[in-house]
């Protein structure tokens with residue numbers, strides 16, 4: 018398999034974990050390059066369900082190598098908890114199958130507190146973050162005052178930097194009622210974490226370059242989705258990293274010239290968790306999904322907001338990411354519906370838009386233009402063995418999505434298990 022980037026084409030939770038797991042069979046190295054433990058990637062494998070937050074989904078395959086790249090922000094405590102959870106599920110993790118970049122930034126307790134504090138200060142304008150300290154960690158990175166994995170080796174540097182950051186955080190947090198952070202406690206926690214993680218920390222770019230030179234296949238496991246991207250998303254209702262395809266390169270040290278394929282993952286409808294614009298959101302549709310036990314967040318358990326497929330959002334995402342293919346998941350979520358809507362454009366100030374507006378204020382004034390297609394109320398897609406056995410209306414629906422997005426559909430998900438993935442010819 019060539020070197021492939023998997024990227025979310027909506028607002029995250031598109032089913033990237035499942036698609037990565039499906040494609041891992043033909044890959045050698047699975048790489049995370051941005052985001053942190055705000056991600057929650059579900060992989061269902063036989064009767065086991067795994068939720069990956071920081072560790073690439075490839076870890077479930079014993080013979081594959083996994084890399085957490087320089088662009089990822091790593092909460093060491095969360096990473097160790099993830100080691101333990103996966104260990105209890107029978108997954109062996111060692112420096113033989115996992116490497117952590119020495120340049121990755123650390124998410125520490127003050128980042129988590131600052132995340133909650135900033136959110137509480139926003140009142141009705143909350144972003145609805147995952148509360149994992151992601152934004153404040155990337156702030157430190159951009160402000161050039163972060164702590165990186167390699168710094169754990171230098172106690173003198175670490176003591177000085179921690180003292181400075183904790184003092185700064187305590188001054189910001191003093192009116193919040195939170196207990197003041199103590200340098201000693203964080204230092205000890207970090208020393209313990211360092212002992213556990215040290216064998217995994219290395220210079221990961223040369224390893225990746227060597228793998229490419231040997232003709233091995235890299236699979237980049239994108240986290241979040243295009244509309245949570247710090248530049249291209251529904252700013253400020255976004256995360257703090259580059260979630261689009263380019264982020265895979267900067268966040269791993271692999272050149273864009275080494276990438277052969279970009280696969281954009283989208284649901285057959287749309288979901289979003291957290292606040293921010295979502296034009297095709299539909300309360301009745303959301304209730305239906307939640308009633309079926311679907312669409313609860315893998316990281317926070319929050320109900321996801323749900324709505325119709327939006328080809329303005331997903332089509333533009335295909336262009337932004339240079340997608341060769343779409344992987345469309347959760348088609349089975351539409352089973353049983355009489356009629357299905359697709360948003361084909363936005364009406365805005367007398368104009369028709371096929372690219373989303375820049376400002377959230379303008380998203381509020383956009384009206385979706387819908388096309389209604391017949392559903393397949395009597396024949397389920399769940400359990401379908403191949404594309405040709407899908408109901409005709411489901412195939413027409415897929416064709417219309419591909420046409421509107423200007424991108425061929427290669428994979429279709431009709432269930433959460435990796436086996437429930439259909440390949441289009």
Ligand code: GDP
Nearest residue numbers: 030031032033034058059346347430431432433
């Ligand atoms: P990710 O963050 O993009 O990896 O996606 P999540 O794991 O957060 O959310 C996707 C949800 O959809 C999970 O519960 C998956 O098990 C589930 N899923 C993925 N593909 C399919 C599919 O084709 N059908 C069904 N029924 N569930 C799917």
Ligand code: IMO
Nearest residue numbers: 029030055056057145146147240241256290291
């Ligand atoms: P995966 O990889 C869905 C959302 C949060 C919030 C915004 C900012 O599982 O697709 P943050 O904690 O990053 O500062 O929150 O981004 N968000 C996600 N939504 N899936 C994710 O990851 C997300 N990671 C962050 O809900 O709206």
Ligand code: MG
Nearest residue numbers: 030057058315
């Ligand atoms: Mg998720």
